[in-house]
Amino acid sequence: MQILIVGCGNVGLTLIDQLSKEGHNITVIEEKSDVIQNVVNNYDVMGIVGNGASYSIMKDAGIESADLMIAVTNSDELNILSCLFAKKAGNCSTIARVRNPIYKKEVDFIRDELGLSLIINPEEAAAMEASRLLKFPSATKIEQFVKGRTELVKITVNEDSRLCNKTLKEIQAEIKSNVLISVVARGEEVFIPDGSFVLRANDEISVIGTSKDTLQFFKKLKMPTARVNSTLIVGGGATAYYLAKSLIEAGIQVKIFEKDNARCKQLTELIPEALIINADGTDKEMLFEEGLTRMESFVSLTNLDEENIMLSMFVKSVAPKAKLITKVHRVNYDEIIGSMGIGSVIYPKYITAERIVSYVRGMSNSRGSNIESLYKMNDDRVEVLEFNVRKDSPVIGIPLQNLDIKKGVIIARINRGFESLAPSGQSMIRGGDTVIVVTTNTGFHDIEDILQK
Amino acid sequence: MNYSVVRFMIFKVIELIGILMLLPFLVAIIYRENMAATVFLGMLIGCIVVGAVGSHFRPKKITLYAKEGFVVTALSWIIISLFGALPFVLTGTIPSYVDAVFETISGFTTTGASILNGVDGMLKSVQFWRTFSHWIGGMGVLVFMMAVMPLVDGNGMHIMRAESPGPSVGKIVPKLKDTARTLYIIYFGITLVEIICLWISGLDLYAAMTITFSTVGTGGFAITNSGIGGYSTLTQAIIIVFMAICGVNFSVYYYIITKRFRDAWHCDEMKWYFVTMFGSATLIAINVYRAGLLPTPYLSFHHALFAVTSIMTTTGFGTEDFNLWPEFSRTLLVTLTMIGACAGSTGGGFKFSRLIIILRTIKNELTFIIHPKSIKKVYMDGRAVEGTTVKSVSAYLGIYVVIYVISFLIVSLDGFDFETSFTAVAATLNNVGPGLNMVGPMGNYSQFSVLSKVVLMFDMLAGRLELLPILILLSPQTYKRK
Numbered sequence: 001m002q003i004l005i006v007g008c009g010n011v012g013l014t015l016i017d018q019l020s021k022e023g024h025n026i027t028v029i030e031e032k033s034d035v036i037q038n039v040v041n042n043y044d045v046m047g048i049v050g051n052g053a054s055y056s057i058m059k060d061a062g063i064e065s066a067d068l069m070i071a072v073t074n075s076d077e078l079n080i081l082s083c084l085f086a087k088k089a090g091n092c093s094t095i096a097r098v099r100n101p102i103y104k105k106e107v108d109f110i111r112d113e114l115g116l117s118l119i120i121n122p123e124e125a126a127a128m129e130a131s132r133l134l135k136f137p138s139a140t141k142i143e144q145f146v147k148g149r150t151e152l153v154k155i156t157v158n159e160d161s162r163l164c165n166k167t168l169k170e171i172q173a174e175i176k177s178n179v180l181i182s183v184v185a186r187g188e189e190v191f192i193p194d195g196s197f198v199l200r201a202n203d204e205i206s207v208i209g210t211s212k213d214t215l216q217f218f219k220k221l222k223m224p225t226a227r228v229n230s231t232l233i234v235g236g237g238a239t240a241y242y243l244a245k246s247l248i249e250a251g252i253q254v255k256i257f258e259k260d261n262a263r264c265k266q267l268t269e270l271i272p273e274a275l276i277i278n279a280d281g282t283d284k285e286m287l288f289e290e291g292l293t294r295m296e297s298f299v300s301l302t303n304l305d306e307e308n309i310m311l312s313m314f315v316k317s318v319a320p321k322a323k324l325i326t327k328v329h330r331v332n333y334d335e336i337i338g339s340m341g342i343g344s345v346i347y348p349k350y351i352t353a354e355r356i357v358s359y360v361r362g363m364s365n366s367r368g369s370n371i372e373s374l375y376k377m378n379d380d381r382v383e384v385l386e387f388n389v390r391k392d393s394p395v396i397g398i399p400l401q402n403l404d405i406k407k408g409v410i411i412a413r414i415n416r417g418f419e420s421l422a423p424s425g426q427s428m429i430r431g432g433d434t435v436i437v438v439t440t441n442t443g444f445h446d447i448e449d450i451l452q453k
Numbered sequence: 454m455n456y457s458v459v460r461f462m463i464f465k466v467i468e469l470i471g472i473l474m475l476l477p478f479l480v481a482i483i484y485r486e487n488m489a490a491t492v493f494l495g496m497l498i499g500c501i502v503v504g505a506v507g508s509h510f511r512p513k514k515i516t517l518y519a520k521e522g523f524v525v526t527a528l529s530w531i532i533i534s535l536f537g538a539l540p541f542v543l544t545g546t547i548p549s550y551v552d553a554v555f556e557t558i559s560g561f562t563t564t565g566a567s568i569l570n571g572v573d574g575m576l577k578s579v580q581f582w583r584t585f586s587h588w589i590g591g592m593g594v595l596v597f598m599m600a601v602m603p604l605v606d607g608n609g610m611h612i613m614r615a616e617s618p619g620p621s622v623g624k625i626v627p628k629l630k631d632t633a634r635t636l637y638i639i640y641f642g643i644t645l646v647e648i649i650c651l652w653i654s655g656l657d658l659y660a661a662m663t664i665t666f667s668t669v670g671t672g673g674f675a676i677t678n679s680g681i682g683g684y685s686t687l688t689q690a691i692i693i694v695f696m697a698i699c700g701v702n703f704s705v706y707y708y709i710i711t712k713r714f715r716d717a718w719h720c721d722e723m724k725w726y727f728v729t730m731f732g733s734a735t736l737i738a739i740n741v742y743r744a745g746l747l748p749t750p751y752l753s754f755h756h757a758l759f760a761v762t763s764i765m766t767t768t769g770f771g772t773e774d775f776n777l778w779p780e781f782s783r784t785l786l787v788t789l790t791m792i793g794a795c796a797g798s799t800g801g802g803f804k805f806s807r808l809i810i811i812l813r814t815i816k817n818e819l820t821f822i823i824h825p826k827s828i829k830k831v832y833m834d835g836r837a838v839e840g841t842t843v844k845s846v847s848a849y850l851g852i853y854v855v856i857y858v859i860s861f862l863i864v865s866l867d868g869f870d871f872e873t874s875f876t877a878v879a880a881t882l883n884n885v886g887p888g889l890n891m892v893g894p895m896g897n898y899s900q901f902s903v904l905s906k907v908v909l910m911f912d913m914l915a916g917r918l919e920l921l922p923i924l925i926l927l928s929p930q931t932y933k934r935k
Binding site for chain 1: 630
């Protein structure tokens with residue numbers, strides 16, 4: 001597809017990286033020439049220096065033949081304006097990043113009346129992810145598939161867990177659960193496990209199943225499944241606002257630390273149910289005074305990555321049981337931060353980019369490929385794909401145990417109509433099913449690709 | 454430096470040379486030149502085998518950073534010349550290997566400087582290979598590779614930058630591969646049209662093809678001793694048109710194809726190029742006609758325009774021996790030699806875009822002296838030129854002068870007259886071919902010593918690859934592991 005990206009900050013870069021790997025023709029518009037220079041040197045894209053909302057620049061970038069325009073500059077207004085121009089000039093789909101909470105109420109109007117295809121708010125998306133995690137604190141990550149009917153939940157195996165030092169076969173015999181352990185990350189390595197794989201302490205496993213199944217699985221493991229009752233948020237920015245709103249709706253108590261007095265007043269007007277504390281979140285005494293050790297969860301949302309990480313490490317040392325969520329802006333060091341053991345880390349920019357990429361995939365899929373959705377995890381080494389199975393596919397009507405499937409591929413779920421089945425050796429795929437495949441081999445285009453050639 | 458990537462790319466290039474030998478092999482078969490056919494078949498098989506074996510182990514990830522990109526480009530050009538020279542030696546056309554390499558480098562760099570005293574009796578297939586090397590070198594070997602093979606994983610922009618002429622190389626479509634393809638499609642189209650035009654004008658197909666290769670690559674190897682002088686005025690006019698076309702930035706043609714006429718028209722460089730071309734041709738025509746060298750004003754203009762176009766596009770074809778023209782005409786032609794054609798064309802030289810940037814920088818500097826607090830940018834094609842580009846153009850001018858002076862000094866060791874040595878360096882560094890006196894349109898480079906030939910070969914490569922890639926190859930920093 002011909003894609004135009006306006007704005008080349010962190011989100012823009014993540015998009016360029018991902019979308020150029022997937023073979024799209026990308027043109028980037030950005031005002032800073034050194035940024036463009038850098039992008040053109042590192043990725044196979046065309047760069048144009050200029051204001052993305054200018055019609056002549058857009059024409060230079062080939063808006064007439066573009067299929068999609070993505071506006072991710074720092075300015076909401078510029079993003080909306082360039083989408084409007086693109087819409088008129090090139091009749092393409094448009095995606096805009098709009099982050100000002102004031103526009104939040106107008107999102108529907110902007111989308112429907114101004115004809116934008118997708119509006120994404122990074123703060124809100126990050127807050128929603130944080131909120132999901134707080135409602136299910138055992139998980140370090142939750143991802144939804146097949147329109148929410150299937151979930152992928154990431155958890156870490158504790159030393160005293162029932163899973164520890166057992167093969168998957170034994171676990172299945174003991175727990176009799178419908179979920180499937182599909183990916184195991186151990187240190188630097190990633191495995192797609194088979195029945196004889198032995199789980200160890202500190203392995204990070206991803207399980208796939210319906211939300212009911214996963215809930216049962218966790219109950220059997222005696223892991224906490226209830227949502228947290230109280231949370232402490234440090235930093236009262238937009239993300240905190242969206243998060244607090246969502247948590248309060250779910251009946252969770254919220255305390256927000258915010259340095260700036262004026263912002264505190266604003267916040268208390270916006271969310272009267274939350275307890276707003278005008279104090280520096282890095283002030284230890286204040287945190288203890290406000291009952292840090294008794295808090296079930298702690299979310300650090302200040303604007304400084306370093307401060308967030310330090311805070312989370314500190315809280316981990318004084319309240320080891322609390323569920324921690326840390327917001328990090330810079331995506332470059334995700335491997336190191338992931339290995340620091342500070343609970344769940346959310347990257348607003350990454351979430352934004354991921355949402356846009358999945359929209360783009362959806363768009364290109366409607367042009368002939370059979371991938372319904374594609375989700376990447378563990379530093380892009382693992383792909384979770386949702387395939388539509390055609391009526392003439394060679395995988396149909398053969399029990400799975402008789403299919404000659406490539407190494408590092410697992411069929412995680414078969415969805416038929418409104419049903420979602422956990423596959424066994426005897427299960428068969430039928431035409432019209434949607435199949436979820438987890439794999440360490442990348443570049444699959446069709447369900448056939450899982451077979452040995 | 455990542456040696457395994459460089460190794461892989463180089464052997465791929467060798468494989469490509471093998472594949473390219475297929476064409477002269479077919480020509481040899483058609484004209485029943487059995488010995489040449491054997492040579493070309495041997496080269497074809499040999500190169501493909503060597504290339505396939507050498508590039509058998511593909512590095513896991515082919516990422517080319519600036520350094521590797523430049524080194525790969527420079528080495529590839531040296532390697533193709535070393536391999537491309539073998540058919541000349543093996544068929545006995547050019548017995549000395551150094552001379553053969555000179556001829557091949559002159560071919561690939563589209564210089565057209567020859568060490569041969571005469572080309573009349575040459576084997577047709579060898580002649581074909583000689584002119585075909587112009588065609589390959591015109592648009593670039595590695596650009597061709599990128600157009601047909603998906604070699605580089607992430608981005609081969611550095612290769613494109615090293616191989617394509619011009620102060621700032623950009624893409625015309627988002628993907629490098631598509632850009633390379635688009636350029637080659639345009640190039641191929643122009644080639645095809647010229648072959649047909651020349652064929653209609655009365656040349657046989659073989660002559661039409663070989664002369665076309667020399668023209669569109671802006672090379673200048675002729676297939677007879679009389680150069681282009683022996684053909685009809687119509688044929689010469691067709692050649693003028695196609696030389697001029699190939700000296701223009703190819704992105705202009707892309708704009709025209711995609712109906713972006715305004716963008717095509719806004720190319721400052723192209724305007725300067727044509728104004729200079731017709732202006733100089735008129736001056737030379739008057740000069741030559743008044744000296745009484747040519748009988749009619751029309752004929753004077755025809756030959757003047759041919760010479761000017763041939764020199765400006767750095768082709769180097771000749772219809773008349775301009776070495777015998779009046780001093781003003783000769784000097785003007787040497788000056789044009791230094792300027793060359795447009796960036797992004799198949800022509801060589803200093804390039805009009807650089808000249809424009811330098812002249813406008815000088816103007817801004819003058820303004821700066823008169824108004825010390827003034828801030829001005831250099832504009833070209835209606836847009837501000839990046840500060841880094843201006844800087845690199847100035848540096849380019851510096852390097853150009855340094856290389857010129859050193860080469861000139863070494864070549865003068867041979868003891869030939871000033872004009873010969875001076876224009877020999879000018880004609881090779883700018884990839885033109887003919888200079889004045891001994892190396893004039895009717896002369897050749899055979900009398901130079903081996904040392905001078907090596908220096909001139911270096912100049913041709915440096916000129917074609919725009920100095921830096923070749924210099925990077927000579928810098929010890931390049932080879933440090935860290």
